[in-house]
Structures are given as C-alpha cells and as structure tokens.
Amino acid sequence: MTLHPLDMALVAIYAVGIVSIAWWVSREKKGHKKDAGDYFLAGQSLPWWAIGASLIAANISAEQIIGMSGSGYVVGLAIASYEWMAALTLIVVGKYFLPIFLERKIYTMPQFLEQRYDHRVRSVMAIFWLGVYVFVNLTAVLWLGALAIHTITGLGLFYGMALLAGFSIAYSLYGGLKAVAMTDIIQVVLLVIGGLFLTYTVLNTVSGGTGAFNGFVTLMDRLPEKFDMILEAGHSHYDDLPGLSVLIGGLWVINLSYWGFNQYIIQRALAAKSLPEAQKGIVFAAFLKLLMPLIIVVPGIAAVLLAPDLDIADGAYPTMLNMMPVGIKGLIFAALVAAIVSSVASMTNSVSTIFTMDLYAHRRPNQSQRHYVIVGRLVSVVALMVAMATAQPLLGQFDQAFQYVQEFTGFFTPGIVTLFVLGMFWKRATAGGALATAIGSAAFSVALKLFWPTLPFMDRVGVVFLLCMLVAVTFSFLGAIPSREKVVDLEGISFKTTAGFNLSTLAVVVILVAFYAAWW
Structure with a gap:
C-alpha cells in the first residue's frame, strides 16, 4: 500500500517546516558560538510549555504508539496503566527530585552520581545508559517506526529506518536540545490532534457511523475482557500486568526510573529557566499523559473488531491508520513520524550528552567548548548507525516490542x-x-x-528493588561515612510548591481514581 500524492505532499511540507523551524530557533546570535551548555541544555532557557511538550514528545514514540497499541490489541486497556500511573509519577518527580537536581546544577544523571558517590559509579552507569539507549531504546523506536512506514507506504524496513534517522539528524544535529525542545510543541499538537481524529474515526467505524461515543460503548459491550484495568491471577496476560502491582508494586519502580532518572527525559527539566518553570512543565506533561491512552490504546482495542486477523499485534495502529481518508491520512502519518523522529532526536542528543560530558570530557578535560559540541554531534551520528545495524537482529522476532523493552530495562531499573x-x-x-x-x-x-x-516481571522488579535496598544499606554501613561534600544537604533545598501545582496534583489524583473505579 502506498500513500496518495496529497498525503505525501503533506508529509513533505511538515518535514521541511520542522527542519526550517529547528534551524531558525537554533541560529547563533552574532558573535556567539554554541558551547556545551547551549547544545546539551539549551542554555537553560526552556519555558514550561516547551518542557511539558518535549517531555511527551520524547516519551511518545514508535515504542509507545505502535508497541502500546499492539499491547492494547492483545491485552486491552490494562496496558494504559503505564500512561496513567506515569502522570502521578511525574508529580512526584517535580516535587521531590527536580529541586535537588536543579540545585546541584547538573548536565547528566551520571554527573549527579559522581557528585554524590564517586567517579567509578558515574562511569559504570554512564556506560550502562549508553548501552540501553543505543541497543534498546533507539533500536526499538527505529524498528517500530520503520514497521509503521512499511505497513503504510510499502517502503523497505531498512530504508524506513534510514529515513527516520536522516530526518532526525537534519533538524536536531545542528541545534541540539533547543532545536528538539522548541519544535516539540508543534510535534505534540500534531500528535494529539491527529491521534484524536484517528480514534474518533475508528470508533465511529465500530459504531457503524453513529458516533465515537457509541463506538466506545460497543467496544465495552463486545470486548468486556479488554476493559479490565486490574488483571486477576490466571489471566492470560497476568505476567505482563500482575494485578495490584500496577498500583502499589513494581510499576512504581519502573516509572520512577524512567521519569525521574532517565537522561533523555529529565534533560528537558534540567534545561528549564527556573524550578517553578520546570514544575509547571511537569504538570503540563502529567495532564497530557492522562490523555494518551485514548490516542494510543483505544485504536488498538478497536482493531480487534476491525482487523481481527493481523499477523502481528504491532500492526494494529498502522492498519487503523490505513483506514483514514486521503489528506487526513497524510496529517496523521505526519503526526506519527513527528513522534518517532522527536524521540530519536531526544535519545541521540542524550547519548551524545552522556558520552561527551561523562566519559570523553573526563579524559580530555581541557578542550574547547566548541570541541565538545563537535564530539557530541559525531556521537549522535554513530549512535544512529549502530542502532540501525542492530535493530532487526534484536527486535525482528518480537510480536510486542513494548513488552520486550520493559522486560529488558526491568533488569536494571531497581538498582537505578x-x-x-x-x-x-x-x-x-x-x-x-x-x-x-x-x-x-x-x-x-x-x-x-x-x-x-x-x-511476573513487574513483581520481579519490585522484589529486586527491595533486595537492592538491602544490599545498598548493608554495604554502606560496612563502609566509611561519606564526607559532608558528598551528601545532599536537604536543609538548603525547598520542596514547597505553588498553589497551582498542588491543585493540579489533586486533579490528577481525582481523575486517576475515577478511571480505575470505572474499569476496575
């Protein structure tokens, strides 16, 4: 299947527009050359709306759109717990973690580990994160993105990955984080509008043209098993989402690791103008997370009725996209591409940041700022080439890539x-x-x-977290007491938040309680 010329034209206009805007916002002021702070942390100048949009754009990629929709096709609405519980996790990160990180004025997560522990811990974790970002996250995004492009356009998988990688380089390599974050607001608007239209269309189709609401009611009537949020023991997919662990168990460990200590996510908040600005961005992202299952998971559930004989579950979203009319398909396809390339750009920027600032700069400490920017750009290109080469061998045999990514990263998140x-x-x-x-x-x-x-792997994450806490406490008591310079002085950090932040927290909690009460 191929795109209509009108759809292709819309995608091309979008691509040219994004690249042009990215280069425009990244232009250097007269007499100023980009330094490491400009390239890796956008000069710490990001406003709240750019932070919130960029958090979601970095997070919502092929892994989520294609992978989570595929899990919706197989498991149902229960997979939305990853999104809905993430909203509450973001609130925790904004209130308790960001004040510490911004007070310490860090570029990267490994940098904080050196400040708090020593350079050995920084190096070990930097190498670990580089491996995960390149061989797990980047490969998953490129592979699933290429799979979507192949399903919709017929383009070969390798060429699809090359297209995504090239697009990402075109708009992010020159400007760094600022180019990524400032264009993400466009990406997110396109993603939300396009995604909502796709959801409306498939639900309207399910209802036989009587409206999206009736389509949703039809899904609940005909597929009641797909609307169980808390799976009971004995359910065929209990191992993926083991009951109450999604509310009080291992999912908290997974989410805290991802949203609080994941470089390519938290880097946006580290680049904020101020702590209140970062916290407003966090709240904005939390509300967007509450909306995401409607855009991502519901089309996957609808595909059970509209395309019951799919070869692989991860084909659900692209198949639904192919149902869209000419013109609209191009806009929604552009939204999908937007989500993918934004995540690719975010990941490669973070890979370059960690490699340059945590490993390379330590060995070559007296280089110019311009030198570090050039190294960062080269690392971005190399990371993409490695991810493209290893994507098919690592992911080609999996039916639900989203669950694969969660399973693999779950080995390390308890320790993090x-x-x-x-x-x-x-x-x-x-x-x-x-x-x-x-x-x-x-x-x-x-x-x-x-x-x-x-x-179940989520319970395993929870058990390993408790064991890691025991190991950390035991070895710490056996060692020497850390010096005052190493510990975090909490007395000098304020965790007080604004009335707006507190009201938003209450609203998120109320909405979550309503969701789980409705589909328990």
Whole structure:
C-alpha cells in the first residue's frame, strides 16, 4: 500500500517546516558560538510549555504508539496503566527530585552520581545508559517506526529506518536540545490532534457511523475482557500486568526510573529557566499523559473488531491508520513520524550528552567548548548507525516490542532507583554500596528470571528493588561515612510548591481514581 500524492505532499511540507523551524530557533546570535551548555541544555532557557511538550514528545514514540497499541490489541486497556500511573509519577518527580537536581546544577544523571558517590559509579552507569539507549531504546523506536512506514507506504524496513534517522539528524544535529525542545510543541499538537481524529474515526467505524461515543460503548459491550484495568491471577496476560502491582508494586519502580532518572527525559527539566518553570512543565506533561491512552490504546482495542486477523499485534495502529481518508491520512502519518523522529532526536542528543560530558570530557578535560559540541554531534551520528545495524537482529522476532523493552530495562531499573533515592535522601549511602547495588540489580534480576520463571516481571522488579535496598544499606554501613561534600544537604533545598501545582496534583489524583473505579 502506498500513500496518495496529497498525503505525501503533506508529509513533505511538515518535514521541511520542522527542519526550517529547528534551524531558525537554533541560529547563533552574532558573535556567539554554541558551547556545551547551549547544545546539551539549551542554555537553560526552556519555558514550561516547551518542557511539558518535549517531555511527551520524547516519551511518545514508535515504542509507545505502535508497541502500546499492539499491547492494547492483545491485552486491552490494562496496558494504559503505564500512561496513567506515569502522570502521578511525574508529580512526584517535580516535587521531590527536580529541586535537588536543579540545585546541584547538573548536565547528566551520571554527573549527579559522581557528585554524590564517586567517579567509578558515574562511569559504570554512564556506560550502562549508553548501552540501553543505543541497543534498546533507539533500536526499538527505529524498528517500530520503520514497521509503521512499511505497513503504510510499502517502503523497505531498512530504508524506513534510514529515513527516520536522516530526518532526525537534519533538524536536531545542528541545534541540539533547543532545536528538539522548541519544535516539540508543534510535534505534540500534531500528535494529539491527529491521534484524536484517528480514534474518533475508528470508533465511529465500530459504531457503524453513529458516533465515537457509541463506538466506545460497543467496544465495552463486545470486548468486556479488554476493559479490565486490574488483571486477576490466571489471566492470560497476568505476567505482563500482575494485578495490584500496577498500583502499589513494581510499576512504581519502573516509572520512577524512567521519569525521574532517565537522561533523555529529565534533560528537558534540567534545561528549564527556573524550578517553578520546570514544575509547571511537569504538570503540563502529567495532564497530557492522562490523555494518551485514548490516542494510543483505544485504536488498538478497536482493531480487534476491525482487523481481527493481523499477523502481528504491532500492526494494529498502522492498519487503523490505513483506514483514514486521503489528506487526513497524510496529517496523521505526519503526526506519527513527528513522534518517532522527536524521540530519536531526544535519545541521540542524550547519548551524545552522556558520552561527551561523562566519559570523553573526563579524559580530555581541557578542550574547547566548541570541541565538545563537535564530539557530541559525531556521537549522535554513530549512535544512529549502530542502532540501525542492530535493530532487526534484536527486535525482528518480537510480536510486542513494548513488552520486550520493559522486560529488558526491568533488569536494571531497581538498582537505578535505589542509587538515586538513597543518594538524595540518605546521607549514609556510600560509593561501595552504590557499586554493589548496580551489580546486584542485574545479578538478582537474572537469577530470579532463571530460577523463578513464573514470577511476573513487574513483581520481579519490585522484589529486586527491595533486595537492592538491602544490599545498598548493608554495604554502606560496612563502609566509611561519606564526607559532608558528598551528601545532599536537604536543609538548603525547598520542596514547597505553588498553589497551582498542588491543585493540579489533586486533579490528577481525582481523575486517576475515577478511571480505575470505572474499569476496575
């Protein structure tokens, strides 16, 4: 299947427009050359709306749109817990983590680990994050994005990945984080409007043309099993979403790691004008997260009725997209491409930031700022080439890539959360305890997977988190007390938030309670 010329023209106009805007916002003022702060942290000048939009644009990619819609096709609305619980997690990050990070004036998450522990911890975690971003996140986004392009246009998978990588480079390589963040507001608007229209169209089709609301009611009537938010033991997909663990268990560990300590996500907040501006951006992103399942998961559920014989579940969203009329299909396809390339650009920028600032600059500390920017750009290109080369071998055999990504990263997230939470809020935590935790997280996860294979991965994450806490505390008590320079002085940090932030928190909680009460 190929796109109509009108659809192709709309996508081309969008691509040219985004690249032009990115270069315009990234232009250098007369007499000023980009330094590392400009390139990696946008000169710490981002407003709240750019932060919130960029958080969502970095997060919502092929992994979410294609992968989560595929999980909606197989599992149902329960997969939306990743999105809805993320909204509450963002509030926690904005209130308790951001004040510490911004007070410490850091570029990267590994940098904080060196400030709090030592350079060994920084290097180990920097290498780990580089591996995950390139071989898990980038490969997943490129592969699933290419799969969507192939389904819609017939373009070969490798050429689809090359197209996405080239587009990402064209608009982000020169300007860095500022180019990514300032264009993300356009990306998110296109994603939300296009996604809502697609959802409306498929629901209207389900209802036989009597409206989207009737289509949603029809889905609940004909597919009631797809609207169970909390899966009971014995459910065929209980291993993916084990009951109450999505509310009070391992999903919290996964979300805290992703939204609080994940470089390509939190980097937007680190680039804020101020802490209140960053917190407003966090709240904006939280409300957008509440909306995402309507755009992503519901079309996947509708595909059960409209395309019941799909070869693979991850084909659900592209198949629904192919139902759109000429012109509208081009706009929604552009929205899909927008989400994908924004995430690719965000990930490559973070890979370049971690490599340059955490590994390279340590070995070559006396280079010019311009030199570090050039190194960062080269690293971005190399990361994309490696991800393209390894995407098919790593992901080609999986039916639901979203669950694969969660399973793999779940080996390490318990240790990451332990390192940061104890590092921020427990003065006795030591570098020895941190290293033991980092190693123990992977070791415990592999051991439990091998010797307790029936334990759902989300529960495994929760168990490993508790074991990591035990290891960190034990090794810390066995080691020397950290110096005053290493610990975080919480007395000098204010966790007080504005009335607007507090009211938004209440609104998020009320909406979440209503959602889970309706589809328990």
